[in-house]
Amino acid sequence: MIAIVDYGVGNLASLDAALRRAGADDVRITGSHVDLLAAKAVVLPGVGRFGHCASELRRLGLDVIVRIARDRRIPLLGLCVGMQLFFDESEEDPGTPGLGICRGRVRRLGGDVRVPHTGWNQVRLLRPHPWLAGVPDGAYFYFVHSYAVEPVDARAIVASVDHGGPVTAAVGGDGLLGLQFHPEKSGAMGTSALRSFVRATAG
């Protein structure tokens, strides 16, 4: 079972539908600690403000559960603000820490470009990650965000996107992937990205 963390945040119906399009037959939208730790893989969504997402996750005790899931090496996929939550803190809400699973911070987009970064942009793959195996370099994905992650270790960045300069599009590690874009809203390419994740975590 793939568990989508339900903490009242994010477009869960679209995500559930997209995972099913990508071949997952057992998807559960759940805030149950037991379900999440029994899952074959966990998806952490997130939309809106970093601080709101972080404090809601914490209020429901789910910050601890996500960290335990990570410690137990349950495959973990973070999407948009869900990915930003992996990090220590965000300029958007400096008083509310993230999960600290990844080292680094989340910073406001700069440069002479429109913010929010809204629309379809080409993702450049910098390093291979097994869950992005089905994604060709330069494919378009749907972005909508005003902040982006800056990992302490630049090698954690597996894909980037150009919006007034390079912006982190994906961070990865062993059993972990964070995507700044929305695969659940990215047409066939989004489905491809999720298909590799679904396959890799099905066993």
Add this chain to the structure above:
Amino acid sequence: MLAKRVISCLDVRDGRVVKGTRFVDLRDAGDPVALASRYDREGADEVVFLDITATAERRRTVIALARRVARTLSIPFCVGGGIGSADLATAILRAGADKVAVNTAAVRRPALLGEIAARAGSQAAVLAIDARRRDRGYEVVVEGGRIATGLDAIAWAKEGVAAGAGEILLTSIDRDGTRDGFDLELTARVAEAVRVPVIASGGAGRVGDFVELFARTGSDAGLGASIFHSGEVLVSDLKRELAARGVRVRPSTEAA
């Protein structure tokens, strides 16, 4: 670099598409979900549902629509029309819409934009502006153009962004339904005045209108309704043509 977006707009009343379309092969051409899926497959980058339901049932039907669309579409969608409170906006977003567009209610009470942005993020709060050309500049009109507000469209765009809007859906009421092309001057001026993305709407009638829009204004997206519904222009053909003319677009071959 960010691609320019092609957006398809559907007018919906009581859960049904209002204007007829070419899709004779669809079992139910009046079903907004079936139609939107069709545009999704053709390569549309986004769909806007403009709900013009006037009955007491509208809250229920618009939320039900968002829920069905979210389960089906693989691209983002926005819901607009008669959204007067942050509660209704939040309910539509929770049902699965990516954005809500507010128009009249934001003119009456700009703080509404901030309330939606505070709950769901500014990217979800789209300010829809209907503008009419005057001797000097452009005036904001509401209620489908029937009521003039005295507001200057460019000043209102800036104020709306300051209040919390993360995107502007800009409709030229003069061009709306004419298929005479987008109002390039209006679009260029608003796109220059704000730093958030601007969607141009009103007047799209042929492929060249989109080419001109992107060549001559700083807008991020062009919205079409009848141009696509009539079947004269396929989204996939439009995008191929845009790419051939040097406009960066997401290829429709990457669509669902």
